[in-house]
Amino acid sequence: MAAAPAIASDPQTWLDSGASIRLAPKLSANLTAIARFGDAAGGLYETEFGGGLGYDLGNGWTAAVGYVRVPGYRDGHATHVEDRPSEQIGFRLFRLGGASIGGRVRLEQRLRNDGNGTAWRLRPQIKLLLPLHPGSPIALVASHESFIQLNHTDWGQLAGYSRMRNTIGLRTTLLPHVAIEADYINQHDFGLHDARDTTANVGVLGLSIAL
Numbered sequence: 529m530a531a532a533p534a535i536a537s538d539p540q541t542w543l544d545s546g547a548s549i550r551l552a553p554k555l556s557a558n559l560t561a562i563a564r565f566g567d568a569a570g571g572l573y574e575t576e577f578g579g580g581l582g583y584d585l586g587n588g589w590t591a592a593v594g595y596v597r598v599p600g601y602r603d604g605h606a607t608h609v610e611d612r613p614s615e616q617i618g619f620r621l622f623r624l625g626g627a628s629i630g631g632r633v634r635l636e637q638r639l640r641n642d643g644n645g646t647a648w649r650l651r652p653q654i655k656l657l658l659p660l661h662p663g664s665p666i667a668l669v670a671s672h673e674s675f676i677q678l679n680h681t682d683w684g685q686l687a688g689y690s691r692m693r694n695t696i697g698l699r700t701t702l703l704p705h706v707a708i709e710a711d712y713i714n715q716h717d718f719g720l721h722d723a724r725d726t727t728a729n730v731g732v733l734g735l736s737i738a739l
Contacts, residue, residue, distance in 0.1 A: 537727045540566040542713075544734035554584040560596070566728065570603035578612070588620030588630070608642040608683075626659040626667065643683025650676040657699070666700045669709060677720075686720040697732070709734040 546560045562576040580594025598610040618632040631654040638647035655671035675691035697711030713730035
């Protein structure tokens with residue numbers, strides 16, 4: 529009987545910030561900045577800076593386009609830069625009082641400076657927002673996101689179901705347009721082509737502003 533390879537675990541910390549600005553009744557702009565730290569990478573291993581435009585299609589549906597610049601690091605040294613344009617459809621499945629279940633499907637194109645070829649990746653997500661009690665400013669947040677890589681590239685992307693990200697946390701409103709969120713994320717990366725699976729246990733602190 530062959531023994532299954534051990535799953536490597538990596539504790540991580542992520543700091544997220546985002547802002548949403550309404551430009552017109554149905555059009556909004558968003559900005560995001562993220563810093564990710566992990567033990568396996570010796571500290572800071574990734575930052576994200578970007579933004580996009582979203583359009584309200586009505587009846588809970590939205591369409592958006594975006595772009596994110598993603599520098600990568602290891603042991604304090606820059607390793608690569610990824611450019612990541614994307615297209616997205618968002619939807620609302622259920623809403624009752626303050627509780628809601630919604631989701632989105634995002635299609636990304638990933639281009640890196642250390643290789644050739646465009647990597648295509650699909651990221652469907654479903655998310656629950658549930659106030660702790662009616663009228664409470666504190667809500668439970670839970671979500672599941674899948675990462676499906678659609679093709680191979682010479683810089684390392686392999687086609688297949690590569691990652692799932694499960695999140696649970698609490699979100700609270702500090703001011704009418706400012707919210708803070710504290711989450712735990714279990715992120716599991718599947719070892720494609722007989723590589724070893726890895727798991728990251730992530731603590732996330734996020735700040736969001738809506739104007």
